[in-house]
Amino acid sequence: MKTLYGKECKFYYSDYFRGNETAECRLLANNPETEKWFPALCQTCPVPDILQANQCPHLHLYARVAKTLFGLSKKVEVEGFCEQTFAQVKEPRVGCGQCQTVPRVFYDS
Numbered sequence: 001m002k003t004l005y006g007k008e009c010k011f012y013y014s015d016y017f018r019g020n021e022t023a024e025c026r027l028l029a030n031n032p033e034t035e036k037w038f039p040a041l042c043q044t045c046p047v048p049d050i051l052q053a054n055q056c057p058h059l060h061l062y063a064r065v066a067k068t069l070f071g072l073s074k075k076v077e078v079e080g081f082c083e084q085t086f087a088q089v090k091e092p093r094v095g096c097g098q099c100q101t102v103p104r105v106f107y108d109s
Contacts, residue, residue, distance in 0.1 A: 004039055007048035027063045028076070034064040035074065041065065045076045053093040056100070058084040061092060 003012045004023075011027035027047060028037045047063065062079045080089030082096040089096045 003042040003045075003048070005043045007042070007045075008052070009042070009045070009048040010051060011047060012042065025063075027061060028065065031062065031064055035066075037065060041074065041076050046078050047076065050078060050080075050092045054095050056082075056095050058082050058099050059089065059092065059095060 001009065001012050001014065003009050004014075011025055012023075013026055014023040016022075023039055025037045025041070025045075028034055047061065050061065060081045060083050062081065063076050065074050066077045067074055078092060080092030080095075081087075082089055082099065085096050085098045087096055087098075
């Protein structure tokens with residue numbers, strides 16, 4: 001579903017049909033230890049870019065709302081975990097490096 005800022009995100013949900021005004025981030029809703037989500041966080045959220053860059057089915061994302069320097073504003077911080085290699089992913093846009101294998105066509109014969 002598209003966010004209010006025009007990016008496609010599978011974790012964003014909104015329902016404005018017949019007077020309903022529901023909007024939520026289901027990725028942040030899975031984390032009970034985070035601060036409350038509000039729609040303006042979608043403007044700088046890195047999750048839509050990560051999902052577009054890395055389509056690995058084994059990548060599992062964890063997100064939380066964190067305060068920026070001096071605590072004046074908030075942003076979404078994302079961590080990745082590979083369910084196949086059971087390793088923490090340092091850069092979720094790239095992936096763990098173990099799941100994506102190079103086809104044999106590209107090897108020197």
